[in-house]
Amino acid sequence: MLRIRRFEEQCIQLAESKQFSGHYHVYIGQEATAVSVCNALGPEDFVFSTWRNHGHLLARGAAPDRMMAEIFGKATGYAGGKSGTLHMAVGELGVPATSALVGGNLPLATGAALACKRRGSGVSVCFHGDAALEEGAFYEAMILAAVWKVPALFVCENNSIPPAQRKRGQFTSSTLPAAQLADVPQSLQIRTEIVDGADADQLAESFERLVGEVRRGGGPRFVEVRCTRWPGSFPLWPELPDGPWQIAWAFDGKPDRADLALWLEQSDPLTLYVRKLVSAGAVTRSQLAAMDARAKEEMAGAARYAIESPFPTPDQAYRHVWAEQ
Amino acid sequence: MKITFAEGIARAIHESLAADPRVVLIGGGIMGLNTGARALLEPVLRDFASRIMVTPISELGLAGAGVGAALAGDRPLVDLSTGSFVFQAFAQVVNEAANIHYMTGGQTSVPVTFYSLAGRRGGGAAQHSHATQAMLGQVPGLQVLTPGGAEDAYGLLKWALLESRNPSVFLSHPLLLGETAEWTAHDAFLPVGKARIRREGRGVSLIASSIMVPRALAAAETLQREHGVSAEVVDLRTIIPLDRDTVLQSVARTGRAVIADECHHSYGVAAEIAATLAEKGFASLKAPVRRVTMPDVPIPFSAPLEAEITVTAEKIVAGALAAVRAA
Numbered sequence: 001m002l003r004i005r006r007f008e009e010q011c012i013q014l015a016e017s018k019q020f021s022g023h024y025h026v027y028i029g030q031e032a033t034a035v036s037v038c039n040a041l042g043p044e045d046f047v048f049s050t051w052r053n054h055g056h057l058l059a060r061g062a063a064p065d066r067m068m069a070e071i072f073g074k075a076t077g078y079a080g081g082k083s084g085t086l087h088m089a090v091g092e093l094g095v096p097a098t099s100a101l102v103g104g105n106l107p108l109a110t111g112a113a114l115a116c117k118r119r120g121s122g123v124s125v126c127f128h129g130d131a132a133l134e135e136g137a138f139y140e141a142m143i144l145a146a147v148w149k150v151p152a153l154f155v156c157e158n159n160s161i162p163p164a165q166r167k168r169g170q171f172t173s174s175t176l177p178a179a180q181l182a183d184v185p186q187s188l189q190i191r192t193e194i195v196d197g198a199d200a201d202q203l204a205e206s207f208e209r210l211v212g213e214v215r216r217g218g219g220p221r222f223v224e225v226r227c228t229r230w231p232g233s234f235p236l237w238p239e240l241p242d243g244p245w246q247i248a249w250a251f252d253g254k255p256d257r258a259d260l261a262l263w264l265e266q267s268d269p270l271t272l273y274v275r276k277l278v279s280a281g282a283v284t285r286s287q288l289a290a291m292d293a294r295a296k297e298e299m300a301g302a303a304r305y306a307i308e309s310p311f312p313t314p315d316q317a318y319r320h321v322w323a324e325q
Numbered sequence: 326m327k328i329t330f331a332e333g334i335a336r337a338i339h340e341s342l343a344a345d346p347r348v349v350l351i352g353g354g355i356m357g358l359n360t361g362a363r364a365l366l367e368p369v370l371r372d373f374a375s376r377i378m379v380t381p382i383s384e385l386g387l388a389g390a391g392v393g394a395a396l397a398g399d400r401p402l403v404d405l406s407t408g409s410f411v412f413q414a415f416a417q418v419v420n421e422a423a424n425i426h427y428m429t430g431g432q433t434s435v436p437v438t439f440y441s442l443a444g445r446r447g448g449g450a451a452q453h454s455h456a457t458q459a460m461l462g463q464v465p466g467l468q469v470l471t472p473g474g475a476e477d478a479y480g481l482l483k484w485a486l487l488e489s490r491n492p493s494v495f496l497s498h499p500l501l502l503g504e505t506a507e508w509t510a511h512d513a514f515l516p517v518g519k520a521r522i523r524r525e526g527r528g529v530s531l532i533a534s535s536i537m538v539p540r541a542l543a544a545a546e547t548l549q550r551e552h553g554v555s556a557e558v559v560d561l562r563t564i565i566p567l568d569r570d571t572v573l574q575s576v577a578r579t580g581r582a583v584i585a586d587e588c589h590h591s592y593g594v595a596a597e598i599a600a601t602l603a604e605k606g607f608a609s610l611k612a613p614v615r616r617v618t619m620p621d622v623p624i625p626f627s628a629p630l631e632a633e634i635t636v637t638a639e640k641i642v643a644g645a646l647a648a649v650r651a652a
Contacts, residue, residue, distance in 0.1 A: 046397060079430030087424075091432035096396040097425045107389020107417055114378070114390060115397035118349065124397070137416065140386025147379055320427045321465050323434035323490035 001031040001200070001270045003295045004055045007064055009244045010299040011054070011071065011085075015237070019307060020072045024085040026238045027055030029197075029230035030157050032269035034059035036203035037125055037155055040211040041094075044122040046112045048105040049098045051086045052157075056127050060093045064298060065305035074309035081312045082320065103128070103135030106154070110141045113150035113220070123151040123214045130158040133176050133184055142188050145220040152220040153210060154190075156181055157197065159227040185222040197227035198266070200273040228267035231259045247288055250274040330472075331362035331502040333479030335369065338402065340511075341486035342373045345400060348486050351391050352380040352404030355497075357442045362502045380404070388414035388439060392422045392492070395437035400486055408443020408496065409455040422492040423466035438485040439494045444536055444587050445619070445635060446499035450626035456587040456619070458535070458564045459594050461494050468493040469564040470517075473538025475506035477521070477562050480514040489517075498536045520568035522575065526557035529581040529645045532572055532598055534561040537585040537636065544585075544641035552642075554649055564594055572598060573606045580611035581648040585641050590618040612651035617644040 008026040015024060027034065030052075038059035041047070049056040057067060062078070070077025071085045078090050086100040096112070099105040109126030116122035132138045133156075145152045158181055178184055182192035195206045203225070210221050231241050242255040250271045254261050264271045277283045328336070334355060341348045353370065356362035370377065380387055384405055391403035405411050411418060418439055425435050445454045461469045468491055472478040478497070485493040515521055523538060524545050533541035538560045545556035559575050561568065576582045582602055586595035595616040602614050620634050 048393075077430075079428060079432065082430045083428045087428045089429045089432060091429060096433040097392075097421070097429060097435075099421060101416060101420060104389075104416065104421060107386045108393035108396070108421060110386065111390035111393020111395070111401070112397035113393075114349075115394040115399045118394075118399065122397075124393075137385055137389065140381075140383035141389065143381050143383055144386045144390055147381060320429075320431040323426050323431070323436075325488070325490055 001035055001273065002292060003064070003298065004031040004034065004058050005245055005270055006295040006299045007058060007067075007302070008054060009240060010068070010303050012232070012238050012240050014303055016239070022084055023237070024071065025052040026233060027052055028232060029263070029268055030159060030227045031055055032200040032203050032273065033155065033157055033197055033225045033227070034127070036200065036207045037127070037211070039204065040207045041123070041125065043094065045094055046109070046116070046122065046124040047095045048109040048112070048124070048126045049095065050105060050128060051100040052129070053088050053098050054085070057088060057090060057095060060090070060095055062090050062093060064302035068302040068306035069309045072306040072309070073311065074306055075312040075316070076305070076309040080316060103132040103137035106132060106137050106141035107144070109154070110145045110150060110152055113145065113152035114148055117148070117150045123153060123211060125153045125155060127155045127157060130156060130160045130176070130181060132156070133181055142185050142190060146188050146190050149219040151214045151217070153214050154185070154220065154222045156222065156224045157227055158224055159229045181224045182222060190220050190222050192222045192224065194224045194226065197225040198269045198272055200269050201276075228263060230268070231257065231263055245270065247274065247285070247292060251278070251285070326508050327505045328475050328479070328508040329502065330475040330478045330504045331356060331359070331365050333475040333508070334482055334497065335365035337479045337482035337486065338366070339369050339372070341483055342369065342376060345487055347398065347400040348376070349394065349399050349401050350377040350404070351387050351394075351401050352406070353377045354404050354406055355440060356502060357407065357499050359499065359502050384410050384413035385417055389417035389421060391437040391439065392417055392425070392435055395435045395492070396425065396433050400436050402438045402440055402486060405439050405441045407453050408441045408457050409453050411439070411441050411443070411457055411494070414439070418467070418494065419464050423464045426491065427466055434490045435492045436490050437492050438482070438489070439492070441494055441496055442499055443496045444498045444500070445624055445631070447631070448626060448628070449624065451623040454624035458496055459588040459592060459597070462564045462594065462597065466491070467565060470495045471534040471564050472562060473501070473533060473535050473560045474523070475504060476509040477560075480509060480511055481517065481562065483511050484514070484517055496535060500536050501539070504539055517563060518566040518568060519562070520571035521560040521562055522571070523558040523560045524556070526555040526579065528555045528579055529583060529648055530557045530559055530572070530575040530579045531641060531645065532559045532561065532575075532582060532584045534564060534586075534594065536587055540636065540638045541585050541641055543638035544645065547638065547642050548645055552646060554645060556645060567597070569601050569605070572601065573609070576602060576606050577609040580609055582610070583615045583617060583641065583644045583648050585636055586616065586618045587636055588618060589621050590616065591621050593618055612648045615644040615648045617641050
């Protein structure tokens with residue numbers, strides 16, 4: 001979680017100083033979901049992500065330096081600069097294709113789950129956002145997953161609405177006329193669950209169990225993870241309110257911005273988990289500080305690697321249109 | 326031994342399923358409304374029932390599931406039914422399947438085959454008659470297979486299912502299913518990407534693909550018999566890859582080119598061939614290139630209206646005579 005947080009902060013700082021171009025999306029505030037899901041997976045499993053993929057890839061074991069190089073469009077990136085941040089994939093880690101189309105990866109994940117079922121091993125995980133339920137692809141993928149009973153786990157990271165704007169008893173996408181997202185797949189006989197995206201321990205327990213159920217042939221599952229959007233993700237371009245996250249914010253310190261302070265207190269899985277670990281005696285604050293220093297140094301190194309790497313040569317534009325026969 | 330186009334398809338599917346356990350059918354209609362041709366699939370249904378997925382009418386989902394299964398190691402054939410329905414699936418065919426190998430910098434390949442029964446079938450009207458090859462030809466990363474004969478229906482489909490490492494759209498045609506050709510064993514098969522000279526001639530090149538191939542052959546017969554014109558028929562076989570060299574070599578021999586194409590006139594396959602001739606074959610041309618194509622109107626239902634705009638052998642003959650008499 002901490003590594004993902006520091007990677008994303010590095011991205012924002014690099015974008016603000018115009019070190020790379022193009023729009024991008026960060027995963028701050030949702031880290032516990034990626035980590036919990038990927039911890040429950042094995043090497044034969046597949047993960048399908050979206051334009052908000054950095055956290056999923058890091059949790060799956062991707063190297064921050066090659067990711068950052070890809071975000072910069074450099075030759076040393078995972079796709080040699082062809083995907084950028086939006087479609088980043090790492091085939092060798094079971095992340096074969098990442099779709100930047102809303103709902104685009106649900107049919108892909110369903111098909112990979114079909115392949116898993118046919119060969120008798122592996123599960124297919126599809127991370128998507130709440131807006132995917134506004135696309136037709138969502139329904140077609142759910143129908144196929146239910147009819148074929150494939151080992152697919154749909155992880156809907158609902159980061160749509162902050163607590164202040166929630167209506168009583170509701171936590172839905174801003175433009176979906178369903179009381180709850182989970183109602184929709186349920187109507188197609190897909191078993192669903194709702195978990196709190198701020199509670200790392202609950203997420204870990206839930207996904208360990210759910211991945212196991214899917215793996216044992218229990219059919220597809222849909223999980224709505226209720227995340228609360230980080231205040232830095234409300235602007236069109238992400239920004240760091242009050243600078244990078246501080247360990248002190250989990251204990252005695254407070255940021256200046258009230259919305260950030262409220263979010264940290266109620267909704268940030270990292271802040272809440274760090275506090276829990278320290279109060280349980282699982283880790284000391286000085287150990288935490290040492291971990292954080294390592295994470296910061298690792299991500300600073302990733303940034304240096306990306307900055308120093310060469311751009312691809314122009315002839316690379318013509319490569320990889322076709323897989324060689 | 327002669328086989329029909331439909332027999333070629335049924336044989337390719339059966340042999341591919343038998344040869345490679347990774348082959349899976351996502352849908353198994355294949356032959357459209359042709360009950361005779363559907364009966365040819367009985368052996369497939371009998372021998373491989375467990376490898377034919379039950380499919381709701383969800384073209385977008387089915388296409389995407391085919392892509393997903395392919396990148397996870399399977400070799401799916403996705404039946405997208407009537408050609409016009411590829412539009413329901415376009416986001417997955419065009420924006421996922423075709424892009425994935427490139428976007429991943431070559432990390433992932435997508436050996437999926439989309440089967441599409443495309444083209445004017447008679448009475449299909451505006452929403453069931455599209456010839457989609459030119460639209461699909463605008464998508465780098467997608468192979469567009471347009472067989473015009475039974476041996477190529479068999480060979481190209483089997484190649485797509487067993488050998489290709491890239492996504493393909495196999496454009497079948499409802500009016501080709503009964504066409505016959507001499508069967509060619511797969512290992513003696515003309516390589517993919519090579520056009521086939523279906524008939525040799527000296528006076529004009531008739532360039533065709535898919536349903537235009539038998540019509541161009543009929544036109545060539547008429548031209549010889551009634552007008553003493555020797556026509557060469559070039560069957561493109563595939564739109565992507567496109568064998569420009571064989572087209573240019575044929576026109577270098579004949580000096581005249583008539584392109585028959587079931588796409589609409591503007592921006593069609595014929596337009597691409599004409600542009601190729603203008604760019605690289607200009608010195609060979611003794612007369613302007615002629616395109617014989619569907620006018621730029623939606624396909625009407627009423628039989629005389631549909632006949633008015635259909636590309637027939639007679640229209641190809643007229644185009645060829647105009648080219649021959651132009652100089």
